[in-house]
Structures are given as structure tokens and as C-alpha cells.
Amino acid sequence: MIKNQFRTLILFLILPLSAWASGGAHGSNDSWILLAVAIIISGAALSWVVKRFGFPAVMGELGLGMFLAVLAHYHIWHWDQAVNHQIITWLAELGSILLLYEIGLESRLKDLLSVGKHGAIAAILGVVAPFALGIAVGVWLFPEAGLNVYLFLGATLAATSTGISVRVFKDLGILRNPACQIVLTASIIDDILGLIILSLVSGLVIAGGMSILTVGSILLNVVIFFILAFVVAQRVTPKLVKWFLRISDEEATVMVILIAFGLLWAWFANAVGLAAIIGSFVAGLILDEVFFSSRRKPQWFQQLEAFISPEHSSAYHDLVSIKTAEEQSHYLISLVKPLNYVLVPFFFVYAGMQVDIIAVASWHTLLIGLLLSIAAIVGKIFCGVFLPKNINRWIVGFGMVPRGEIGLIFALSGRQLGVFSQDIFAGVLLMVVVTSVITPIALQLIVKLSTNMKN
Numbered sequence: 001m002i003k004n005q006f007r008t009l010i011l012f013l014i015l016p017l018s019a020w021a022s023g024g025a026h027g028s029n030d031s032w033i034l035l036a037v038a039i040i041i042s043g044a045a046l047s048w049v050v051k052r053f054g055f056p057a058v059m060g061e062l063g064l065g066m067f068l069a070v071l072a073h074y075h076i077w078h079w080d081q082a083v084n085h086q087i088i089t090w091l092a093e094l095g096s097i098l099l100l101y102e103i104g105l106e107s108r109l110k111d112l113l114s115v116g117k118h119g120a121i122a123a124i125l126g127v128v129a130p131f132a133l134g135i136a137v138g139v140w141l142f143p144e145a146g147l148n149v150y151l152f153l154g155a156t157l158a159a160t161s162t163g164i165s166v167r168v169f170k171d172l173g174i175l176r177n178p179a180c181q182i183v184l185t186a187s188i189i190d191d192i193l194g195l196i197i198l199s200l201v202s203g204l205v206i207a208g209g210m211s212i213l214t215v216g217s218i219l220l221n222v223v224i225f226f227i228l229a230f231v232v233a234q235r236v237t238p239k240l241v242k243w244f245l246r247i248s249d250e251e252a253t254v255m256v257i258l259i260a261f262g263l264l265w266a267w268f269a270n271a272v273g274l275a276a277i278i279g280s281f282v283a284g285l286i287l288d289e290v291f292f293s294s295r296r297k298p299q300w301f302q303q304l305e306a307f308i309s310p311e312h313s314s315a316y317h318d319l320v321s322i323k324t325a326e327e328q329s330h331y332l333i334s335l336v337k338p339l340n341y342v343l344v345p346f347f348f349v350y351a352g353m354q355v356d357i358i359a360v361a362s363w364h365t366l367l368i369g370l371l372l373s374i375a376a377i378v379g380k381i382f383c384g385v386f387l388p389k390n391i392n393r394w395i396v397g398f399g400m401v402p403r404g405e406i407g408l409i410f411a412l413s414g415r416q417l418g419v420f421s422q423d424i425f426a427g428v429l430l431m432v433v434v435t436s437v438i439t440p441i442a443l444q445l446i447v448k449l450s451t452n453m454k455n
Contacts, residue, residue: 004200035082036091036346039064043345058404059433065352073358083353092350093276095343100277101262102336103191104284105351118391119182121381123189126400127432130157130379131197135304137375141368142424149424151201152414156428157376158197160190161404168443169399183399186383190400195281196222198410199274221272229265229282230409237261237286255335261287277409287332351408354415357428365423369430371383376435377401391449398442407432 018442046060072083134157138150169180199222207217262283269279307342380400384393411428414420420428 015090018201019239019282027232035085035088039088039346039349040342042313043349051216055326058068058408059436060347060350061431062408062429065349066147066355066357067352067406068349069353069356070358072353074354077411088346088350091343091346093347095340095345095347096278096412097266097276098262098336098340099344100409101266101280101284101348102333104281105287105333106284109193109317112263118387119185120189121386122396122400123186123193126160126186126190126195126380126383127158130376130414132395133157133379134372137371141371148201148205148419151204152410152417153372153424153428154420155194155197155201156403156410156414157379157406157431159194159403159406159410160187160380160400161402161406165399165439165443167400168215168440170448173446174395177392177395178390179387179395180399182391182396186400189309191281191406194406195275197279198413199269202275202413203273204416205419224275225269226282227277229286232314233286249333254332255277258287258332258335259339275413277413286324292334329385347412351412351429354422355429357420357426362423364428365426368424368427369434372427372431373434376403376431377438391445394446395443397448398439401435403432403435403441407435 043064046064047057048060050060050063051057069083131154134154135150138145139155149432165183169177169183169200174180200219203217203221205327232304241257244253247253262420265279265283265286266276267279269282269354381397383394383400384391387396393414408429411420411425411432414428
């Protein structure tokens, strides 16, 4: 059975790649369609393989991109045309925007406001420590690189992506452990702080230098953006949503509102000099908060009310309202996810395609990746130092270690802005892979040791 699965998998992996090579060889204008099909199917196939071995799916997509970069290096078929294909680049950027949009929808603004001091301390230390270590490693390895490189390295190391950690917590049955709860709440604050740092650093790079006027202008843009987002938009958006839903509350209408809202805020963030992904992330936070408050009762609940006796109506209303809230809390995410299943892999494959491992294969690149990985791990472990003794600090520390897709977004932003050279970018990608792989192993060992000590 397993052999048959792998044979089928090999066909799914090879056939689309060969098909695009054949189509591209004829120089047809529609060859990008075959290229898109090749990336979607082959990325899914490799993701399935790495997941079978217990690794994150993103490693399969990243590995596919790096494999295609090797083919491009040796000019095999026409893969050198695919590395910088305009449409694939556009799909990758759209994928990154929608990815951060989904993360914003999964986050809760109320959680940010109600998080305890332990989560806040862990989040702040989890940003400051790796940011400082990233700058220190950059100064040590690249003494003549310049401030932009150092700041971007620090920003990339400050990123956090706890999706891998959450999966491990669920598998181990410890999701309600206080340490795991701190990781979840701290990661939300980390996302905000990391994205603000990214916007500041990107703005400095685009502005071409650092001065009081430049920094002040960037900070002003950030403040204005977030004021408009969390003050003005939260008052205007419910009215707009209600107006649209009066016209039609069908799922197609909700989907149009959802995607248009995210892309509009991504454009607005880019227009004021911030990263587009910051706009989409904030849009997810805004829409998730205001959308459900403006929705009518579900039709099934309205029908159910007709059969509820008056003396029990209050109790039934409370019970059904709770179940309705649970159902709707995942509604917007369920609409975005199918689209992201197709578009997000383009971002990861594209990121891998930007690394020519043949050109940068050297001990120097491995050294960069190793030192960045050490700094990334140590910096996040430090965030658990000041937690109470009754909380497992190692779970908190290693739970914050993965950089995953957020680290890749930061790294690719540095690459696209011309800050990261090819060898630095390759070292950063190696750091992302190392932190993503080491986290499940470390957390399993920590939980096992902790259980043995209690017994």
C-alpha cells in the first residue's frame, strides 16, 4: 500500500514539472499556467512526503523551490525562466498577503488587551533578545555590510511562528498547560511587535538612510495607520458590513467582502510606506472583531426559536448563543483557507527558488546559517527567564523558537529590497529550517523529561 502511494506520488511530482518544461520549451504565452500547475501539485506532493516523516509541510515547499533553483542554475529545460517569472512572483506576493490575513483572523484583539503580565514579558523579551543577537551576529560576520543588513537580520530573528509549537502541544495533550497558554498569548504580541519592527526597518531601507526626520516620519506613519485601523475602521467597518449584508448575506457576498477588505488594507499599508503584509494582518484583526457583532442570527437559530417554550427560552438562547459563537469564530477562516491552500505554497516555493544553493554552497554559508540558528534559539529561550518557577520555562522558550512562514516573509522582504545578498539569504533560510525542525524534537524531550521527574 505504501509503495503504491509513493509511486503515485512520484508521478504527481514529475509529470507537472515535465509538462511545464515541455510547454516552456515552445515559448508559449500560456506556459505560466503549466508552471503554476507544476508548483501547486509538486509542492503538495513534497509536503505530503515531509509530513509523513514528521516534519512541517513548509519544508517540502521550500525544498521544492531550492530544487528548482538548482535546475535553473544548470539551465536544465527552461527552469531559469521560472525563477523570476513575473506571474509567479505576483502569486507569491499575493500568497504572503493572504497568509498574514489568515493569521490576523486567527488572532483576537481582546486577547492582546487581556493577556497577563507573564505573556507580555515573554513576548517583549522574545523580540528584544533575538533582535539584539541578530544585530550582533551581523556585525561580527559582516563588519562592512551596513546598518540596513544588521537591522534586517535582527528583525528576521525577532519573528515568531508558533504554528509548529501549537501542533506539538495538541499532539502531546498539553495545550491547556500554563506554559503553553503563555506561548499562545505571547506569540500574538510578538506578531504585532515583529511587524512593527519590519515596517520601521523596511521604511528606513526605502528612505535610504537613518535620520531623526526619517525615523519620525516612519513612526508617524505607523501611528496614523494603527489609529485609522483600530479606531476609525472599527467604527466604520461594521456599518459597511451591515450595508452589504442587507443586500445579500450569501456566502459569496461574505467572501467578496473578506478578500476585498484584506487586499484594500494591504494596499493602504503599502501606500503609506509600510509592508503590505502588515495591512493584511491588521485587516484580519479588525474584520474578525467587527464582523460577528454585525451578523444576524443564523437562520437555523431563528427556526429553532419557534419551537422553544417561553419558560425555557432564556436558557436555550444562552446555550445556542454559545454554540453559535463557537461556530462563527472559525467561519471567516474557513472561507480564506481554501484560497490559501492554493496561493500560500507559491510564496514558500518562490522563497526557495531565490536560493541558488550551488552558487552559495560553501562553509561560509553554513557558518552563517549555524550562527544565526544559535542566536535565534538562544534569543527565544531567553524569553522564559523571568517566569515563575511553577511554569516550565523551557516549554515557553522552545515554544517560541520556530520562525516558519513569518521568518520567511521577513527574509524575502529583505531579499526583495536588496538588503540581503544571496549567501545571507541562504543562511537565513537555513536558520528557518533549523528552528522549524528542532522545535518538535526539543518539546517532546522536554515534556518527556518533565513527566519522568514528576513520576
